Structures are given as C-alpha cells and as structure tokens.
Amino acid sequence: xxxxxxxxxxxxxxxxxxxxxxxxxxxxxxxxxxxxxxxxxxxxxxxxxxxxxxxxxxxxx
Amino acid sequence: xxxxxxxxxxxxxxxxxxxxxxxxxxxxxxxxxxxxxxxxxxxxxxxxxxxxxxxxxxxxxxxxxxxxxxxxxxxxxxxxxxxxxxxxxxxxxxxxxxxxxxxxxxxxxxxxxxxxxxxxxxxxxxxxxxxxxxxxxxxxxxxxxxxxxxxxxxxxxxxxxxxxxxxxxxxxxxxxxxxxxxxxxxxxxxxxxxxxxxxxxxxxxxxxxxxxxxxxxxxxxxxxxxxxxxxxxxxxxxx
Numbered sequence: 278x279x280x281x282x283x284x285x286x287x288x289x290x291x292x293x294x295x296x297x298x299x300x301x302x303x304x305x306x307x308x309x310x311x312x313x314x315x316x317x318x319x320x321x322x323x324x325x326x327x328x329x330x331x332x333x334x335x336x337x338x
Numbered sequence: 339x340x341x342x343x344x345x346x347x348x349x350x351x352x353x354x355x356x357x358x359x360x361x362x363x364x365x366x367x368x369x370x371x372x373x374x375x376x377x378x379x380x381x382x383x384x385x386x387x388x389x390x391x392x393x394x395x396x397x398x399x400x401x402x403x404x405x406x407x408x409x410x411x412x413x414x415x416x417x418x419x420x421x422x423x424x425x426x427x428x429x430x431x432x433x434x435x436x437x438x439x440x441x442x443x444x445x446x447x448x449x450x451x452x453x454x455x456x457x458x459x460x461x462x463x464x465x466x467x468x469x470x471x472x473x474x475x476x477x478x479x480x481x482x483x484x485x486x487x488x489x490x491x492x493x494x495x496x497x498x499x500x501x502x503x504x505x506x507x508x509x510x511x512x513x514x515x516x517x518x519x520x521x522x523x524x525x526x527x528x529x530x531x532x533x534x535x536x537x538x539x540x541x542x543x544x545x546x547x548x549x550x551x552x553x554x555x556x557x558x559x560x561x562x563x564x565x566x567x568x569x570x571x572x573x574x575x576x577x
Binding site for chain 2 (some may be wrong): 278279280281282283284285289292309310311313315318
C-alpha cells in the first residue's frame with residue numbers, strides 16, 4: 278500500500294495498492310520507486326523463483 | 339518518563355549498540371518495533387542483533403524474535419543457520435550498522451553544508467558517533483534547541499532532534515531542500531523542516547517509508563511497511 282500524506286494536516290489517503298496477483302511465495306515488497314510524474318512505479322519483490330512463473334504479474338489497484 | 343531521544347553508543351568491540359524500547363515506549367505505539375525490525379534484506383541492519391542479552395530480555399521474548407526473524411530470513415534466500423542472524427555473523431552486522439551510521443553521517447554533513455544547516459546536525463551526529471559524554475551531550479542539546487519534530491498527538495509536543503540514526507534508515511529530501519522525511523531505525527516516520535525554529539512535522543504511529551515528495555512539497559508518498567512485509571510471513575504459515 279502506498280499512501281499520500283498531506284504534510285501540513287497529516288492527512289493520510291490511500292494512493293495505490295501494489296502487490297503480486299498471486300501472493301504465495303512472495304516474501305515481501307522490499308522497495309517501491311515512483312517516477313517524478315507519479316505515473317510509473319517500480320516495485321522490488323523478494324520471493325524466490327516464483328516471480329519467473331507465467332502469470333505472476335503485478336497488480337496495481 | 340518517555341524517552342524521546344534515540345540512544346546509541348559504541349560497543350566494546352566496535353560497532354554500534356542501540357538502546358531501544360526499554361522504557362516501555364514500544365508498548366505505547368500501535369506497532370512494536372520488534373515486529374518490523376526487518377532483516378538485512380529488508381532494512382540495512384537489524385538493530386536487535388546489536389543488543390546485549392539483558393536488553394534483549396527487556397524488549398521481548400528471544401523465542402519470538404528467533405522464530406519470526408529466522409523463518410523470514412530463510413525465506414529471503416539464506417540457508418537455515420546462515421545469514422546475519424547467526425552468532426558468527428553478528429559482528430558483521432555490527433560492522434554493517436556502523437558503516438551505515440558513518441555513511442549517513444557523511445551524508446548528513448554534506449547535506450548540512452548544502453542546506454546551510456550549519457554544523458548543528460553534524461555536532462549532533464558527532465555526539466552519537468563518538469559515543470557521547472556529558473559535556474558533548476549538553477552542548478549538542480543546546481545547539482539543536484528549538485529544532486525538532488512535533489507529534490500530531492493532540493496536546494503532545496515532543497522535540498525529536500535529527501540524528502544520524504534518523505538519517506540512517508530511509509530518507510527523502512524535498513525538491514526545494516527545506517524538508518526531510520526519515521524513517522528511524524525504531525520504525526517511526528518523521529517529516530522535519532530543515533530550518534531552525536520552525537516547529538512542524540509529522541509523526542506516524544505505523545512504519546511508513548518515505549518514497550517521494552510532491553513537486554510542491556505539500557504531499558509525501560509513503561509506503562506502508564506493515565502491509566508490505568507481512569504477507570510473506572503469512573504465506574509461509576499457509577504453506
């Protein structure tokens with residue numbers, strides 16, 4: 278889950294929910310990088326070899 | 339009394355030792371830092387490795403730590419009994435922690451120059467780097483007086499000085515260079531204004547890793563570490 282924080286008010290609003298389609302075998306999301314225009318994301322996962330399986334894509338909600 | 343300053347000092351054989359959670363403030367937060375202290379794959383270093391046996395006894399059950407952390411770590415690709423949580427590699431973790439601290443310190447000194455923050459951050463970092471002392475402690479406290487982060491808790495105002503510890507874990511500078519968002523090793527997130535005398539900032543009750551400031555510096559994208567780290571553990575339990 279990635280949220281936006283308004284720094285003056287402290288308001289926390291959901292922005293994107295990231296995660297693999299199939300969470301089995303995925304250990305954790307170790308990092309998220311956001312582009313400057315906030316339109317592209319790069320997600321780092323640790324999960325052994327399951328990432329290489331077909332269909333184990335990334336879902337952005 | 340609630341300790342507001344993170345506290346660390348040099349161990350006898352080098353490295354850093356961090357005193358965490360011993361006064362019960364971990365219980366006051368919604369998430370105990372121990373649950374999310376991470377392994378070396380998740381965060382640069384695991385501070386509990388550097389705790390003494392007595393401190394470990396104070397902060398929680400060793401069985402819980404071993405079970406959670408070792409299974410997590412094995413899943414991350416290390417074999418059973420290997421990785422940074424074995425006895426043999428504790429020294430390596432301590433060295434890594436120290437190198438992190440030194441790296442953050444040099445980063446902070448550079449940032450301090452660039453942002454004309456003066457030597458104050460450096461003085462404070464120097465205090466931690468050298469292990470501290472009474473006169474250094476007092477000097478550092480007086481030098482950072484007026485600079486802090488205010489809790490969002492109603493009626494609560496606790497100054498938290500920027501330290502090398504805060505700069506260690508995860509940090510993001512705003513595009514205009516006036517703010518820094520940091521995630522402490524104790525898994526508290528702060529947003530600080532890099533201007534003396536300005537009292538502002540956010541403190542969150544759950545570990546949020548700063549990702550990016552918006553262009554106008556009003557918003558900050560953060561990653562919920564709790565939900566990011568937990569699925570792996572639950573998956574293993576299901577298997």
